Amino acid sequence: MIYSSKDNEKIKEIKRLHKPKYRNIHGKFIVETEHLVEEASKAGLIDYLVIEEGSYINVDKPKLIVTKEVMKYLSKLESPSKFLAVCNKKKPKEDLGTKVLIADAIQDPGNLGTIIRSALALNYDSVVISEDSVDVYNEKVIRATQGAFFHINIVDMVITEEICEMKEDGYKLLGTKVDSGTDVKFVDKPDKFAIIVGNEGRGVKKELLDICDKHIFIPTDPDSESLNVGVAASILMYELNG
Amino acid sequence: MIYSSKDNEKIKEIKRLHKPKYRNIHGKFIVETEHLVEEASKAGLIDYLVIEEGSYINVDKPKLIVTKEVMKYLSKLESPSKFLAVCNKKKPKEDLGTKVLIADAIQDPGNLGTIIRSALALNYDSVVISEDSVDVYNEKVIRATQGAFFHINIVDMVITEEICEMKEDGYKLLGTKVDSGTDVKFVDKPDKFAIIVGNEGRGVKKELLDICDKHIFIPTDPDSESLNVGVAASILMYELNG
Structure with missing residues (x-):
């Protein structure tokens, strides 16, 4: 037929x-x-x-x-x-591994896709995605991951409380701020950690920043606007790799 | 009227x-x-x-x-x-400064825009764009730069010969390869240099790789596909910032 x-x-x-x-x-x-x-x-x-x-x-x-x-x-x-x-849909693994990227309220499918692609390339174990982000099963997200979507552990629709629980599980939470906190170059790499990157317009939400163990940032030219969030997440993952 | x-x-x-x-x-x-x-x-x-x-x-x-x-x-x-x-159209400055990014045959407007945005944020002086790249005045490129387009020196429609001349002018040319050369972490930052990133599919063209002073790369998971070129360019610019 x-x-x-x-x-x-x-x-x-x-x-x-x-x-x-x-x-x-x-x-x-x-x-x-x-x-x-x-x-x-x-x-x-x-x-x-x-x-x-x-x-x-x-x-x-x-x-x-x-x-x-x-x-x-x-x-x-x-x-x-x-x-x-x-x-x-993929079944998330319960064990998130030792290196995690948390995407908080990312709206642009291309940005979320880039983050997932970079996370796999840079040997991160899981990408955790907040419930107020663009749907990770959106076809533009999947396309932007260039296949990485299928090869990394993805935990989506996660609420703030679940991220708080990660802290109890021993993850050091490193929250990104655009221009304050510790320059990521001088952050000692914890054994088990999660980098949190935030929404394109307003950054990581306050409830999450409040529970972070450290605020980190990438130094940029003060006269210019900030880095694209997919780029910023990738630089942070790269820097905290070693 | x-x-x-x-x-x-x-x-x-x-x-x-x-x-x-x-x-x-x-x-x-x-x-x-x-x-x-x-x-x-x-x-x-x-x-x-x-x-x-x-x-x-x-x-x-x-x-x-x-x-x-x-x-x-x-x-x-x-x-x-x-x-x-x-x-x-912008008039390019003749003096390219000491930190330059060369975009070789980049085809995706979003990628070229991201590269220009990151170059400004990471304090690079000029972005040099090969004649076989997407037109930098394409509205999608300009939008993806988020305004950075107006604040950094851009030299477009550049042919391979002109890039060769940069070498005579004292620029160290650092050409990107996906998986060979020197890990960018171990590259000494030259006083005056240009990073070359290449086309999404085939990388930096052979004529350019042949005249480079060094080939550099970002170590990634061998099982995964490579980083997005906008991300790779940004990590390289970040790492060579010192």
Whole structure:
């Protein structure tokens, strides 16, 4: 059977997964492009595939064949890929490891994606994402991670209280401020720590800064505006690596 | 007079400035949003303003009033701003200073913008951009710099030969490779240097790597894909700051 109508219930169900609400209800999300579908497959997350008629992909999962038009309807890309996978959300590991990045209320998908990509490249163990951040299953976030999304532990929808509990679990919390605290160059690397970076406009929220063990910053030219948050998070992770 | 037609020659002339070719011919470019128009004004670059009827901005330059519809036609933003400025291109300074970032064939406007923003924040003197990079006057580049575009020396459309000449001028050229050369942590900071970062897909081009004094890299997890080039450039600039 080839799905050729946008009004088909199954097609509408997939389309709705572009909205965070339905991703939460169903515990599923969408990835697009051959590269990301393959990464999702390696990570064992694929529930089923959606494939444009006449195309082939070497992934052993149920396949739903659709017309080019239906694929265009389902895709968020300007030039739709021929493959799309409906995936089950990742299960976070309980053990966060020793090096953690906490993203507090990051709004831009590209920024959150960059942070996840850098965290993996710089050997961090987990990325913890506050509930008021952009949804990590947003396709722009996943695309910006360049596949890193599938290879690092991600704990999302975390509330402030849970971050407070990390402190009880022995994590040193290092909260970023734009221009005060300790220059990150002079911070001794704790055995187990979490760097907190904050919202693009207002930085890390006060409740979180209040419970931090240390406030850290990257010295920048006082006349210029600040660094992009994805860049700042990456420099902090790099500096605290060794 | 209020311009109300998209077919007006003057309006078409402005619209064409969204294309690199016409920006080159006329030596002009467009900035949008009140914030960037103000930054362009401070930098003394504005030729004239385009303003939606009924709006006001405190910038002493010739003003061309247009209808909301014409503004929408001229704007590249999803929600068009009420202000747009037609600016004269920046004049590069001949003296590049002692700390330079060279962007070789960067294709993504967001990446080039991030590099320029970080260069200013991290006190670099100039950003040199190869002729095969995305046009630095592209509105997405300028937006991603968050105003930094107006406050740092930018030399664009530079050919490989000119970068070679920098070596004769006493610059140490530090070319980035993804995984070989010297770990940037162990590079002695030269008195006068230029970091070269390269294209998102293929890195710094061979002709440039061949003339470098040193190849440098940021150690990353071998299993993961590389860092985003905007992030990598920022970490290198940060680390070589001392």
